[in-house]
Each structure stands twice: as C-alpha cells, then as structure tokens.
Amino acid sequence: MTAMPATATHQPATAGPAAELDAADRRLINRLQDGLPLVAAPYAAVAAELDLSEGELLYRLERLLEAGVLSRFGPMYHAERLGGGLTLAALAVPERDFEAVVDAVNAFPEVAHNYRREHALNMWFVLATETPERIQEVIAEIEAATGLPVFNMPKEEEFHVRLHLPV
C-alpha cells in the first residue's frame, strides 16, 4: 500500500465538495455528534452550551441537513437490539460483471449500504433484516442471483462504534 494523497479519482461518485463552515457550524457539528441530552428542551440546552440562541441552532442544523453536510439527525438505533439481523458481507466480483452485480445486489431491500473497495473482495455490503434468521436466506438469494459465493462476516465482538469527525 503506497502512501498517496486522495485525489479526485478516489472519491466516490456521490461525494460533494467539502462544505464551507463557519466557526459556529463547526462547534455545532462537533457538539451534536456527541449526542443530544434527554431533557425537556434539548435544543435550548445545547444552544446555551454553545452560546447560540435556540432559534439560531435549529436554523443552522436544518441548513446543515439540507446541504448534506449532515446526513441525518436523530436517534441512532442498535439494529440487533431492535430484534433484527445485521451482517457485513463481501463478494469478489469479476470486473466485467461489476455493474450487473451492483444492480443485482442493490435490488435487495435488505442491503443497507454497499461500497466498492480496492481488494480482490471488491464489493462490501451491510445486510439489515427484520429477523436474525432472514440473514442466511438473503445470503442464499444473493448467491443465487449473482452466481458468486458470499463471504459472510457477522460481528463476533463489538469494541467500538462511535463515528466522531472533528471539524
């Protein structure tokens, strides 16, 4: 693996340009990645911490969501504890078939995320199902639809899940 700066060719097709953020936006993004307090007026509580008015905080938050700087704001649910199934799976897709396999895999509503990655295993997707049992069924259906073996990599232990990107 050679060390090289990211260039345009490495960016996903859906990446937008880096957003223009002012100091208050940055404080807001950093603070709200940590979680909203579960108090009666939570936005007012966070606004007070950041020395903003509640109205300004709500306006900025709405603008950051509309601009796609934030992809979501709300409760982050733990799929397994909601009773569902969740796994990470990978395929080694021949280059000539790649686009057809993208279509076949993405057609499954259980595929929540799908990324192309630079490896012989070049397609990595997350399956989220209504029940844990459904995971194996969907894997079998994907194998049938693509003719490729699915590498199933369910988590065996979770050490950390906390995306925090300081800005």
Add this chain to the structure above:
Amino acid sequence: MSVSTCPSESPSLLDATDRAIVLATQAGLPLVPDPWGAVGRPLGLGAEEVRARLARMQEVGIVRRIAAVPNHYRLGYVANGMTVWDVDDARIVRLGREVATLPGVSHCYRRPRHLPDWPYNLFAMLHGHTREEVERQAEALRALLGEACRDHRILYSSRILKKTGLRLAGRPGAGRKPEPRR
C-alpha cells in the same frame, strides 16, 4: 460472552409504544423546540413520556445516542479506509479494546476469518483528510498490535454503491414480505 463489551442482547426490550416511537423517529428527530412533544402528538403520547422512553432505550443500548451523523466527504474526510488485521485470537479482545481508543477509529469489530482467502479477524474503520493521514493512523494501530498481528490491509472505499441506512418495517414481530424485484 463475559468479556464482551456488548451486554446480552434481547429482542424483547421493546413494547408496542417504544416501537411506534422508533418508527416515528427513524428518519430523524423534529427540529422544533419541543421535539419529544412533536414525536408524541400523532401517537397520542405526551412529551414527557416520549422523552422518558427514549431515555430508557438509550440506557439499555437500543438507542446508541441521539446525534448528528456527518457526511464524511462533505466534512473533508475523503479518505475512508477499512483496515483489517490478522490478530492472535488469544489477544484480540484486549487489543481490540485498545485499538478502539485510537484517534480516527470509528467502528471496531471482531469478525470471522474465511481461510485461506481471508485471514483477517479485526476490523477498524479509519477516517482522514488524506490517505497519508489514514496510513499514519494505521501505523499507530500496527505499533499497538505489535507481534500479535501477522498481516493487515487497508481497503479504501472507491465508490458508494448504495447508502439507504437501516430501516425497521412497520409491523411488530412480523417478517417482512419480500419487495418486488426487477
């Protein structure tokens, strides 16, 4: 597993009212001064009940937290590497917990190997402004793992093929009917 950082998982932690709150907030929390009241109104619930139920769900880990999810790329984090490590099984639990505390690591899991094709059992997602930054983070991880690690790779994402996020279907306890496929 007694050493797990994950408490035992029970799917029966949700009653029908909790489930209605989950469904009502999957797309996001309303951006109004009283978000709990706004969630509760169509469900016939008061603000305090919604707040207390979400607090309980957060307490037991059904809700990780109520937070902003940033778009990595729009924040300038254009280098996103899934690092995978072949770590001694006897030491992976202790080391995995240490890896999880390193800067740049967002998600860190133990996953099964698929020998001989896939010898890696520890996954850590790294995020940086450049690949050089991700590779410095990976070096720190490599140093921490030391001789317990036999091999590793960094798999950069080169394209987002789908990103819809997790969705819970509407009916409690019911398997979802397959949606029509092309």
